[in-house]
Amino acid sequence: MVIQASLVQWLKLITFACTLLAVSFRGAASDYRKVHIVYMGDLPKGEFSAVTLHNNMLEQVVGSGASELLLHSYRRSFNGFAAKLTNEEAEKLADMEGVVSVFQSQKKELHTARSWDFVGFFEHSRRTVLESDIIVAVLDTGIWPESESFDDKEFGPPPKKWKGNCQKSSNFTCNNKIIGARYYRAKGDYPLEDLQSPRDSVGHGSHTASIAAGAVVSKESLYGFRAGTVRGGVPSARIAVYKICWYDGCYDEDILAAFDDAIADGVDIISLSVGGFFASEYFSDSIAIGAFHSMKNGILTSNSAGNDGPYYASVVNISPWSLSVGASTIDKKFQTLVKLGNGKVFKGTSINTFDLKGKFYPLIWGSLNETLVKGKIVLCDYLDFMEGPLQAGAVGALIRDDGFKDFAYTFMLPASVLGLTDGSDILHYINTTKKAEAAILRSTEEKDELAPYVASFSSRGPNILSLDILKPDITAPGVDILAAWSEATTVTGVINDKRIVPYNIISGTSMSCPHATAVAAYVKSFHPTWSPSAIKSALTTTGTNTIFAVGESYIWLLTNIFLCFATAWPMSPKTNTDLEFAYGSGLINPSSAIDPGLVYDAGEIDYIKFLCGQGYSSKQLRLVTGDNKTGCTKATNGSALDLNYPTFALAVSLSGDDTYFSRDFHRTVTNVGSPVSTYNAIVNAPKELDIKVKPNVLSFKSIGEKKSFVVTVAVKVGLPTVSGTLVWDDGVHKVRSPVVAF
Numbered sequence: 001m002v003i004q005a006s007l008v009q010w011l012k013l014i015t016f017a018c019t020l021l022a023v024s025f026r027g028a029a030s031d032y033r034k035v036h037i038v039y040m041g042d043l044p045k046g047e048f049s050a051v052t053l054h055n056n057m058l059e060q061v062v063g064s065g066a067s068e069l070l071l072h073s074y075r076r077s078f079n080g081f082a083a084k085l086t087n088e089e090a091e092k093l094a095d096m097e098g099v100v101s102v103f104q105s106q107k108k109e110l111h112t113a114r115s116w117d118f119v120g121f122f123e124h125s126r127r128t129v130l131e132s133d134i135i136v137a138v139l140d141t142g143i144w145p146e147s148e149s150f151d152d153k154e155f156g157p158p159p160k161k162w163k164g165n166c167q168k169s170s171n172f173t174c175n176n177k178i179i180g181a182r183y184y185r186a187k188g189d190y191p192l193e194d195l196q197s198p199r200d201s202v203g204h205g206s207h208t209a210s211i212a213a214g215a216v217v218s219k220e221s222l223y224g225f226r227a228g229t230v231r232g233g234v235p236s237a238r239i240a241v242y243k244i245c246w247y248d249g250c251y252d253e254d255i256l257a258a259f260d261d262a263i264a265d266g267v268d269i270i271s272l273s274v275g276g277f278f279a280s281e282y283f284s285d286s287i288a289i290g291a292f293h294s295m296k297n298g299i300l301t302s303n304s305a306g307n308d309g310p311y312y313a314s315v316v317n318i319s320p321w322s323l324s325v326g327a328s329t330i331d332k333k334f335q336t337l338v339k340l341g342n343g344k345v346f347k348g349t350s351i352n353t354f355d356l357k358g359k360f361y362p363l364i365w366g367s368l369n370e371t372l373v374k375g376k377i378v379l380c381d382y383l384d385f386m387e388g389p390l391q392a393g394a395v396g397a398l399i400r401d402d403g404f405k406d407f408a409y410t411f412m413l414p415a416s417v418l419g420l421t422d423g424s425d426i427l428h429y430i431n432t433t434k435k436a437e438a439a440i441l442r443s444t445e446e447k448d449e450l451a452p453y454v455a456s457f458s459s460r461g462p463n464i465l466s467l468d469i470l471k472p473d474i475t476a477p478g479v480d481i482l483a484a485w486s487e488a489t490t491v492t493g494v495i496n497d498k499r500i501v502p503y504n505i506i507s508g509t510s511m512s513c514p515h516a517t518a519v520a521a522y523v524k525s526f527h528p529t530w531s532p533s534a535i536k537s538a539l540t541t542t543g544t545n546t547i548f549a550v551g552e553s554y555i556w557l558l559t560n561i562f563l564c565f566a567t568a569w570p571m572s573p574k575t576n577t578d579l580e581f582a583y584g585s586g587l588i589n590p591s592s593a594i595d596p597g598l599v600y601d602a603g604e605i606d607y608i609k610f611l612c613g614q615g616y617s618s619k620q621l622r623l624v625t626g627d628n629k630t631g632c633t634k635a636t637n638g639s640a641l642d643l644n645y646p647t648f649a650l651a652v653s654l655s656g657d658d659t660y661f662s663r664d665f666h667r668t669v670t671n672v673g674s675p676v677s678t679y680n681a682i683v684n685a686p687k688e689l690d691i692k693v694k695p696n697v698l699s700f701k702s703i704g705e706k707k708s709f710v711v712t713v714a715v716k717v718g719l720p721t722v723s724g725t726l727v728w729d730d731g732v733h734k735v736r737s738p739v740v741a742f
């Protein structure tokens with residue numbers, strides 16, 4: 001079927017096309033140079049001087065002055081460079097020996113749904129001493145080292161394997177928690193608002209780092225909201241900071257430089273809550289390239305799925321060798337009541353930290369005229385931080401907007417977001433009342449009876465590059481999360497906001513990604529030798545489409561995940577109409593992830609076969625692997641259906657007048673559970689979806705033993721998305737994979 005790109009994707013595409021047009025126009029008019037990435041695959045064997053090699057290559061296309069155009073050489077974990085090139089020079093380089101791809105650097109964005117505050121962390125139960133040897137790399141906006149979440153008391157020196165460093169910069173020091181910190185800006189054009197240091201002046205990087213690996217901090221909150229203990233998922237793990245994002249975004253050349261270092265520095269997991277405007281082809285995407293070399297070096301990359309939901313095919317970061325994480329709600333939501341002079345009460349959404357003590361103020365509509373607004377509450381028709389009304393002297397704001405309602409914004413003044421219906425009622429009241437007045441109450445935290453569900457903003461599948469690979473892979477909490485913040489910014493991130501806080505509540509797949517990172521790190525602390533794909537499989541096959549949501553607050557939610565006291569709530573199809581394209585294989589479940597029973601493992605060679613099948617050439621793939629024997633032949637021409645992926649996606653293509661479309665998936669599982677065990681295949685599917693497994697019993701005699709099977713999926717043609725599950729069950733473990741046909 002033809003993939004309909006979402007409106008947002010189209011808009012982005014148009015913007016991108018315009019940028020390209022502008023660039024080529026300027027390129028034609030002069031020899032206008034833009035930053036390009038020249039990707040050259042694996043490091044050459046033996047000694048090599050990267051800078052000399054890269055300069056020589058550049059000289060061949062630009063003549064003299066090459067060294068001034070070379071911005072960065074990648075040489076620690078893979079080969080390539082970033083340089084300023086015209087389109088013509090880029091094309092010449094693309095044809096040169098040793099080059100896999102050349103692409104123009106793009107700006108990527110942070111995956112916060114916009115700006116607000118967050119909370120986040122896990123409580124621990126079973127832990128291993130190895131956890132303190134785990135190094136979590138956070139590629140983000142830097143870190144606020146003075147945050148209590150990054151205190152290093154009770155931490156010994158960094159693990160011996162650590163080869164990274166703490167980049168010298170004024171007023172920033174690492175410790176035994178933050179064991180490394182660097183910053184990247186190859187172009188050197190630091191934005192004025194930013195600090196030329198690994199120090200975080202945005203807040204986002206401190207937030208994600210503390211969700212993943214922040215220490216245990218009790219009695220934290222945002223003005224009393226989400227009060228309790230804040231802790232990262234792996235509070236004993238170490239953090240390595242790679243600052244790649246600045247006020248104006250995150251550039252490809254810097255993202256790749258951070259991957260190049262993080263891999264060589266000896267990190268265990270890479271967490272990246274950043275993405276492009278739309279999914280790019282694998283070797284034209286800095287994150288997919290970085291994640292490939294991470295995988296090759298035994299490091300899993302955990303990525304945010306993007307915040308362009310709920311549109312179809314909006315998911316970015318879709319390479320099969322990385323983990324793509326969607327965002328779901330937790331069982332608490334913010335509510336901000338609004339009372340009118342006529343006694344009516346409306347329930348709005350926001351995180352209103354201000355307390356007007358229930359006082360009524362005159363209510364007007366839609367004006368920012370200071371004379372009219374001063375001392376009043378204003379009803380607005382748009383959603384932003386409400387800096388305008390604040391400057392005009394408004395006391396508060398009501399916002400009439402039907403946009404996202406499943407997460408809460410923070411505003412610069414007392415405010416509540418009301419839907420269009422309630423907003424129109426209030427407007428009618430204003431129009432028909434002489435002395436209209438309203439009161440905005442402080443927010444309260446209510447139980448969300450619908451939870452858990454995937455947030456509207458969380459990007460949806462399918463995967464536009466490889467339809468037969470299900471993305472996102474998994475879901476984790478990403479709505480209204482409390483975690484560490486930077487004190488160089490404010491609650492809303494707006495400079496005129498006066499509220500500087502150590503902890504803040506924000507939402508986004510940016511927040512769900514580090515939750516999954518933490519669980520991956522947690523699994524690795526129990527199984528240090530597992531491959532990135534095995535860890536990913538463990539997360540995926542235990543993240544059933546049930547979610548754990550009990551207890552008083554988010555803290556309890558996570559405590560209960562770890563203590564296994566939680567009760568399972570199904571992710572209801574009513575609130576998740578996009579099914580697996582919204583939540584992948586469901587919500588992460590840390591306590592089961594450490595004991596998955598079986599794993600769907602895959603290594604570099606499997607991904608290379610997959611890439612052959614996707615049309616990449618032997619020449620490209622030899623460079624990527626650094627192995628001259630690699631090649632695409634009939635035997636290695638792998639179908640995406642046969643990549644040993646822990647989930648099953650089948651894109652139905654209409655052919656002839658068949659009523660059924662049928663395909664085989666080949667899979668191999670590795671026993672990591674009990675040495676002697678027998679697993680039965682249990683299939684659950686609607687009648688339109690026929691799933692056959694051969695053999696349907698797998699018997700193991702030892703750990704590490706592998707068994708193969710074939711899953712035949714037949715689906716009635718002409719249906720919308722249908723899904724079922726395949727579960728391998730030995731009575732102890734349930735190895736669950738979604739099967740989706742669309």
Ligand SMILES: *[C@@H]1O[C@H](CO)[C@@H](O)[C@H](O)[C@H]1NC(C)=O
Pocket residue numbers: 146171
């Ligand atoms: C160093 O950082 C601390 C903590 O944020 C800050 O209070 C101080 O002003 C900074 N000093 C300089 C010289 O930037």
Ligand SMILES: *[C@@H]1O[C@H](CO)[C@@H](O)[C@H](O)[C@H]1NC(C)=O
Pocket residue numbers: 369370371372
């Ligand atoms: C603001 O409102 C006052 C009172 O209605 C009016 O006199 C004034 O012209 C308005 N100012 C602007 C800039 O529209």
Ligand SMILES: *[C@@H]1O[C@H](CO)[C@@H](O)[C@H](O)[C@H]1NC(C)=O
Pocket residue numbers: 424427428431
């Ligand atoms: C209220 O009045 C404004 C103009 O004064 C008008 O545009 C709007 O349609 C009215 N709305 C309602 C609900 O009465």
Ligand SMILES: *[C@@H]1O[C@H](CO)[C@@H](O)[C@H](O)[C@H]1NC(C)=O
Pocket residue numbers: 045626628
């Ligand atoms: C791979 O082949 C290229 C060209 O054929 C050659 O220059 C290079 O040395 C070979 N590399 C290895 C590791 O054999």
Ligand SMILES: *[C@@H]1O[C@H](CO)[C@@H](O)[C@H](O)[C@H]1NC(C)=O
Pocket residue numbers: 612613632633634637
């Ligand atoms: C790989 O398979 C695809 C689709 O079946 C085919 O178009 C392509 O020619 C094959 N390539 C090789 C090298 O066999």
